Amino acid sequence: MVSKKNSVLETDHTCPNGIPRSPVTMTKTWLPLEANPDLLTEYCRNLGLPDFIQFHDVLGAEDWALEMIPHPVKAIVLLYPLGNEEDTHTSVGFGSTGGVFFMKQIVENACGTIAVLHEMANLHVQGKLSFSEDSYVKRMLDAVCDTSPQQRGEWLEADPEIEKAHASFQTEGQSAMLSGDVDTHFIAFVPSMDGSRVIELDGRKPGPIDHGPIDLSNEIDPFGSAVLHVVTNQFINKNPEDIRFSILALS
Numbered sequence: 001m002v003s004k005k006n007s008v009l010e011t012d013h014t015c016p017n018g019i020p021r022s023p024v025t026m027t028k029t030w031l032p033l034e035a036n037p038d039l040l041t042e043y044c045r046n047l048g049l050p051d052f053i054q055f056h057d058v059l060g061a062e063d064w065a066l067e068m069i070p071h072p073v074k075a076i077v078l079l080y081p082l083g084n085e086e087d088t089h090t091s092v093g094f095g096s097t098g099g100v101f102f103m104k105q106i107v108e109n110a111c112g113t114i115a116v117l118h119e120m121a122n123l124h125v126q127g128k129l130s131f132s133e134d135s136y137v138k139r140m141l142d143a144v145c146d147t148s149p150q151q152r153g154e155w156l157e158a159d160p161e162i163e164k165a166h167a168s169f170q171t172e173g174q175s176a177m178l179s180g181d182v183d184t185h186f187i188a189f190v191p192s193m194d195g196s197r198v199i200e201l202d203g204r205k206p207g208p209i210d211h212g213p214i215d216l217s218n219e220i221d222p223f224g225s226a227v228l229h230v231v232t233n234q235f236i237n238k239n240p241e242d243i244r245f246s247i248l249a250l251s
Contacts, residue, residue, distance in 0.1 A: 028157055030166055033112030033186070035079040035246035043169045044116050048135025058224075058247035061232045066224045070251045073224035074128060075119035076189040077112075079246040080235045083183070099193035101125050103144070103152035105203025110156070113166050115186040117156075118201040119250060122190045136161065153203065184244050189227045198226045224249060 033040070037055035045051070055077070056069040066073065101121045105114050120137045123129040131138040140162075144152040156162055187202040191214065200209035211234070214226040228247070236245060 028106070029108035030110050030113075030163070032109045032184075033166070033169060035077075035112075035186075035248065037248050039169060040077070040112070040116060040248060043165070044120065046136070046165055046168075047116070047120065048131040048137045049120060050129065050131075053129070053250060055248045055250055058228070058249050061228045061236055061245075061247065063218075063220050063225050063228065065247075066221045066228070066249075069249055071221050071224075073221050073227075073249045073251045074123055074190075075250040076224065076227045076231075077115050077119065077186055077248045077250070078189065078231055078235065079184055079186050079244070079248075080231075081184050081239055081242045081244045083239065099125060100190075100199055100201075100208040101141070102149050102201060102208050103156065103203060104149045106153035106157040110166070111186040111203065113162065114156075114203040115188040115201070118188040118203075119190055122199075122201070123250075126191075126193055136165070149207070189230070191223050195223070198223070198230055200230070224251075 033043070037057050041049070041054040044055075053074065058065045058069065058076070101118070103114065103118070105111055117137070117140070120129065120131070121141055124131050124137060124141065133139075140156075144155050147155065185202075185204070187200060189211075190199050190201065191197065192199050192210075195214070196216070197213055198211040200211055202209070211226075211230045214222050216222050218225045231245075231247060239245075
């Protein structure tokens, strides 16, 4: 179902975003968010997420877990332990996988915020979710659409509104007790513009990652099932004894 070789995507001409060649230096640090579906849902509501959709815990990386949550799954957030990561990605052209909104992570521990913004922004660009003109997501897109991923990350770093919003949720739940180095990381998965491929969005990487085609014949949830295969093969199998994985579906 999922191709063995991944690739870094370029984005489309609607939001040009030259990929930076140099590594990102993080000069600001936030406290991390918690992988809690209720917390992330409330956080995203404040950023404009509509009331009819929310995050759900996916209790396993097999298809049976998808049967326990509403369908269709529109996007997935993964929290995973860092380490044993393989980076063998190559650039590809636009094609059917164009139109991806991507930003670099400039702020330490902002990966949770970057992940949910990646999901909401891409679903809006794809016409799969609508955000009001006064929502944070829509205002962010209007401000940074014609900038590079690096510039988008720098814009987010300098924006007091998102920093305040993040801070209001970083102090809730277990997040308030986290300190020191954080060795887990949030990333997002969204479908491609045409709904045919799995796209990974990780602000630490040079660009979006194409994980290959979605089996549209899957009767449970084609996109959700394809993402779970990627999570199993590319993440869980590299740390099979680690229990610090959390999968949250937006549906």
